[in-house]
Amino acid sequence: MSDRPLTTVILAMSADGKISDSVRSPILFGSPQDKTHLEQQVAAADAVITGAGTFRVKGTAMRILNPDLMAQREREGKPPQPVQIVASASGNLDRNIPFFQQPISRWLLTTPTGAEPWQNHPGFDKILATQTPSGSVDWHDALQQIANLGIKKLAILGGGNLVASLLAEDLIDELWLTICPLLLGGSAAPTPVDGSGFSTQTAPRLELLEVKTIDAEVFLHYRLRRQQESTSPRS
Template identity: 60%
Template sequence: MMQHRPHTTVVMAMSADGKIADVRRSPARFGSLADKAHLEKQVAASDAILFGAGTLRAYGTTLTVSHPQLLQQRTHLGKSAQPVHIVVTHSGKLNPEIHFFKQPVQRWLLTTTAGALFWQGRTEFEQILILETPTEEIDISTALQHLTNLGITRIAVLGGGSLTASMLELNLIDELWLTVCPLILGGASAPTPVDGIGFLPQLAPKLQLLEVQTFEQEVFLHYRLQPLVD
C-alpha cells in the first residue's frame, strides 16, 4: 500500500565504475556543466532537498537554484525561490562555520534527541525535526510522512550512499537519476550510490528504465522503482 509521503527522487553522478567519490571521499566534482544543470533542474522541481551529513561535510555547501528560468517557474507555481534543504544526521556534528549556513536557503535538521542538543536555541536551522525509532535511530519513514503534513510533496535526495540505502530498504524511493561520467575511480572503500549492507539478488529493489539521455561523454539514466511484490 502506498505510504502517505512525498515523492522521492535520488539524483547522483557517478564514475563509470559506479563510485560517487574517491577513496578519500573528496567532493565529487567530476560531473560536467550539463550534469550540474541537470541537477539544478531536479532541485528546482522539488519542495525539499534531503542529504546526509557526510555529503554536507564533503562539500560544505548545497546547490541552490540560480537559473532565471527555473526561478521564474518556481515563482509561477507560488513557491519560494529555493526549496527547503534538510540535513539528516544522527550525531548532529556539523561545523556551524561552513558556507552552507550562509547560503540563502531554509535549513531544517532531521536528527535524534542527542543530535539536536548542540543546535537547540541556535538560529542556523529554522526547524529541528526529532523523529526516532525505539533504538534511537532516525525514523526516516515517519519523518517523510511528517514532511507531507508540512506541505512537502516532492523531495530530491542528493546522497550519500548510506542515506539512499536506508531509504531503499524501507521502500521510500520512487525514482533515480544517475549520471554516468567518463572516468574510473576504483577503490574498494570508495562510496557508491547505495552503500549499507547491500541486498541479496532475490530481495534487491528492481528498476524500470524510463529514459536514457546522452550529452557529449555523459549518460543520464532515469529509473523508476518497481513496486514490491509479496
C-alpha cells in the same frame, strides 16, 4: 505513498559506479550538462535532503542559480530555493561552514539526542526529530513529518548511506543516475548505495523510464518497483 513526498535520488557516478573518490573529494566530476540537469531536477523539488557525510564534505547547499528556473518556481507559487534538509542522527555538524550563511531555508532531520545541541541555535529553521527503538532515524515517520509541512517532492542528493537507508525501507520512488566517462576505482570509494547491501533475492528492482545521451555522459531515469510488484529474479 499519500503520507509521504515523492522521492527522487539524483546522483552522478563514474563508469565503475563511484560517486566520489576514495578520499571523498568534494570536487564534482560531472560535466556542465550534468550540473544543468541536476539544477533542473532540484528546481522541480520542494525540498532536497543530504546525508551528514555528504554534507560534511561539501559544506554548501545545492542552490538554484539559473534565473529562469527561479522565475518558474515563483510562477508556481514556490520560493526561489527549495528547502535544504540535512539528515544527521547525531546532529554533530560544523556550525562554521558556508551552508549556514547561504540564503536558503534550512531544516535538520535528526534524533531527539541529535536535536538537543540545536534547540537554541539559529542554524536551522526547523528541527525534525524522530527515532526508532534502536536509536536510528525513523524514516517512515520522518517522511510523514516532511509531508505534513507541505513538501510533496523530495530530491535526495546522497550520499550512499542515506540512499541505502531509504531503499531498505522501500521509501524511494525514482532515480536519476548520470554515468560519467571516468573510472575512479577504490574499495573505499562511496557508491550510490552503500550500507550493508542487499542479497540478489532482496535487491530492489528498477524499471527504466528514460535514457538520454549528451556527449560522453549517459542519463538514466529509473522507477523503483514497489516490493509488492517484485517477482522472483528472471533467469
